[in-house]
Amino acid sequence: xxxxxxxxxxxxxxxxxxxxxxxxxxxxxxxxxxxxxxxxxxxxxxxxxxxxxxxxxxxxxxxxxxxxxxxxxxxxxxxxxxxxxxxxxxxxxxxxxxxxxxxxxxxxxxxxxxxxxxxxxxxxxxxxxxxxxxxxxxxxxxxxxxxxxxxxxxxxxxxxxxxxxxxxxxxxxxxxxxxxxxxxxxxxxxxxxxxxxxxxxxxxxxxxxxxxxxxxxxxxxxxxxxxxxxxxxxxxxxxxxxxxxxxxxxxxxxxxxxxxxxxxxxxxxxxxxxxxxxxxxxxxxxxxxxxxxxxxxxxxxxxxxxxxxxxxxxxxxxxxxxxxxxxxxxxxxxxxxxxxxxxxxxxxxxxxxxxxxxxxxxxxxxxxxxxxxxxxxxxxxxxxxxxxxxxxxxxxxxxxxxxxxxxxxxxxxxxxxxxxxxxxxxxxxxxxxxxxxxxxxxxxxxxxxxxxxxxxxxxxxxxxxxxxxxxxxxxxxxxxxxxxxxxxxxxxxxxxxxxxxxxxxxxxxxxxxxxxxxxxxxxxxxxxxxxxxxxxxxxxxxxxxxxxxxxxxxxxxxxxxxxxxxxxxxxxxxxxxxxxxxxxxxxxxxxxxx
Numbered sequence: 001x002x003x004x005x006x007x008x009x010x011x012x013x014x015x016x017x018x019x020x021x022x023x024x025x026x027x028x029x030x031x032x033x034x035x036x037x038x039x040x041x042x043x044x045x046x047x048x049x050x051x052x053x054x055x056x057x058x059x060x061x062x063x064x065x066x067x068x069x070x071x072x073x074x075x076x077x078x079x080x081x082x083x084x085x086x087x088x089x090x091x092x093x094x095x096x097x098x099x100x101x102x103x104x105x106x107x108x109x110x111x112x113x114x115x116x117x118x119x120x121x122x123x124x125x126x127x128x129x130x131x132x133x134x135x136x137x138x139x140x141x142x143x144x145x146x147x148x149x150x151x152x153x154x155x156x157x158x159x160x161x162x163x164x165x166x167x168x169x170x171x172x173x174x175x176x177x178x179x180x181x182x183x184x185x186x187x188x189x190x191x192x193x194x195x196x197x198x199x200x201x202x203x204x205x206x207x208x209x210x211x212x213x214x215x216x217x218x219x220x221x222x223x224x225x226x227x228x229x230x231x232x233x234x235x236x237x238x239x240x241x242x243x244x245x246x247x248x249x250x251x252x253x254x255x256x257x258x259x260x261x262x263x264x265x266x267x268x269x270x271x272x273x274x275x276x277x278x279x280x281x282x283x284x285x286x287x288x289x290x291x292x293x294x295x296x297x298x299x300x301x302x303x304x305x306x307x308x309x310x311x312x313x314x315x316x317x318x319x320x321x322x323x324x325x326x327x328x329x330x331x332x333x334x335x336x337x338x339x340x341x342x343x344x345x346x347x348x349x350x351x352x353x354x355x356x357x358x359x360x361x362x363x364x365x366x367x368x369x370x371x372x373x374x375x376x377x378x379x380x381x382x383x384x385x386x387x388x389x390x391x392x393x394x395x396x397x398x399x400x401x402x403x404x405x406x407x408x409x410x411x412x413x414x415x416x417x418x419x420x421x422x423x424x425x426x427x428x429x430x431x432x433x434x435x436x437x438x439x440x441x442x443x444x445x446x447x448x449x450x451x452x453x454x455x456x457x458x459x460x461x462x463x464x465x466x467x468x469x470x471x472x473x474x475x476x477x478x479x480x481x482x483x484x485x486x487x488x489x490x491x492x493x494x495x496x497x498x499x500x501x502x503x504x505x506x507x508x509x510x511x512x513x514x515x516x517x518x519x520x521x522x523x524x525x526x527x528x529x530x531x532x533x534x535x536x537x538x539x540x541x542x543x544x545x546x547x548x549x550x551x552x553x554x555x556x557x558x559x560x561x562x563x564x565x566x567x568x569x570x571x572x573x574x575x576x577x578x579x580x581x582x583x584x585x586x587x588x589x590x591x592x593x594x
Contacts, residue, residue: 001027001069015041019055027066031059039095048096059085081119087128088112103166106134114146120194123149137161151189153182170221177216185211185237202308203241211237227256235267242309244270258283259292272302289332297337304344322442326362326386333358342371349373362386366396376403376429384439391438394445398433405429405458427461427489435495448522452495461486467582468516468528485510498522504529504592515573517592524581529592531573 006024010017017040022033035055042049062082065075093107114128128146132139139162144155157178164174185208191198199206214234220227235249249267253260262278274297281292304310335356342349352371358364362385369380382396406426435452437445463469463484473481486509494501504517511532518528575591 001066012040015039027063027069029059029061029063029066031057031062033057035089042095043099046095046099048094050092050094051098052092053090055089057085057087057089059083079120083117083119085116087114087116103163104134104139106136108133122192123189134162137163149186149189150184151182151186152184153180155180164221169223170225171223173218173220175216175218178214180211180213182208182211184209205241207240208237208246209240225255227254229254242270242307244306258288270303270306272299272307274299274302286332293331293333295333295335297335297339299337299339300341302339302342304342305346306343310345322440324389324392324441326384326389326392326441330358330360330362330364332360347373362389374404374407377401378403384443389441392441392443393436393438394443395436396434398435400429400431400433400456403429405461424464424466425458425461426464427458427486429456429458431456447495448498450495452493454493454495456493457488457490458486459488461489467520467524467526467585468518468530468578469511470582471578471585471587472530472576479511481511483510502528518578526578526580526582526585528578529590530576530578532576533571533573 004025007021008023009021010019012018015038017037019033019035019037024031033055035053037051037053039047039049039051041047042051060083062085064078064080064082068075068078089109089111091107091109093105097105097107109132111128111130111132114125116125117123118125126147130144131142133142134140137160139157139159141155141157141159144157145153147153155178157176159174159176161172161174164170164172187199187206187208188197188204197204212234213232213236215230215232218229218231219225230253232250232252235246237246238244239246245268247268251265251267252263254263255261258281260278260280260282262276265277266275267273276295276297278296279292279294281288335354335358337352337354337356339352340350342352350372352369354369354371355367356364356369357367364384364386366380366382366384371378377400379399380396382394382398384392384394386392404426405428408429431454433452433454433456435450437452438449439445463486465482466484469481469484486507489505489507491503491505493503499519499521501519502517504515507514507516513533515531516528518526520526520528575589577588577590577592579586579588
């Protein structure tokens, strides 16, 4: 690489070298230097005296590849360019350390007022300074501070037995202890390069204030790295986008025998606390992965909505654009979690306990999942199949015990619209559900692709604005059809091809004792058959059913008493068919075919 436009002016007086000017161009780069060196003759005469060096460097354009042209392969890898570069450097050492160094020269080295703009890492470095002190055994980096754009930091570190790093056959121990603090840390200032931002989108614009991190890394070598221990003694900070405070984070990350272990991990984020351990085998032995790979989590309170900054009002139904965990590579991994109280999308779960197993073929087994919600108890077993990440399904057996339906906010996708389970039905639910349900990447079930058999019993129940009952409002003028109460409902329902089938069942209700059966598709097309005691119809709405008259208004808040069937008496029924949609339906006298 040709050296061009070189200008040099220097002088020496009483052994002190003063470099007034050194300017030149190298390829497309320019560089200018000035500074001083004490006791220059002592270097020529090998006199072991102390020397001090001060250098100021500036460059309008500094292409790293120009200064690495002696190694073409290395130069090609170095695409970074620096502009508006300036720095002040100084170091105090001895002649012997410069002329006969045993590795790294001992002494004190200083960086003052570094400023630079980078091209591919599009950020500005300013106000950088550092003090590096080196003795026979230890390096100490003191007051390493500066700013990257608006991010500021201060760093203190100590590296013991640093000579180990120079050995081609490393044997012994070394430790790096450090402390970092920052008033403001912007993730986008640190983790974007060459147009790419490497921070997960939810945290891309996150800011951390009052950051404090204290940690140490201990390494043991015996020809190769035998073990490593990274210990976090303190991690604190406040986040802005996710308004969380990090408190009391600590733990030890250890490596040995191709195994990685996170032990004694604990910390608090906002209202959530976490404790746990992680064990991973990093080798190729599949049997060892099955044996070792495990994550264990414990928490007294876990608010996932707060951790993800979830806003229900801004939540959309763009389920397919959500992060898809099944697009990631899977390995053998067991997960155990025990959480006393958890909030996810405003669903509160208590005494949550689960045991999961992951397999390389993208199967996720739910061996057990047990929790309390909606004032009842739920247990789930099954598996997620994500071998085709675009067609994820969950095959499961779910048991429910004394669950209050109006408190169970289960979310589904019904023909592109979000739907909740408790819209028309209230009561206490007990039973068993076997199902195969296709899921969106965010694991919201797709109802029109679901198959289920539901053997359930509902007590203390009520139908709220239930379409078939609303359709009969003209025939029960003295009853509240918007709120139909019943004591017990037991049946086995099936859901397939988007149609819910309801076998015949007796209901002791506030309308009287009735029988109902039929089907309803998820697009709200319904075909119900209702058998009503003729005596009840005659008393309440016989004329409306057979002749027709205007219906009378009923107080929507009215709660009618439940009427029970006398099994010792023969009952004459009238058979009514309701077909259509809640907005467009037809009522006729017709008995269901058997």
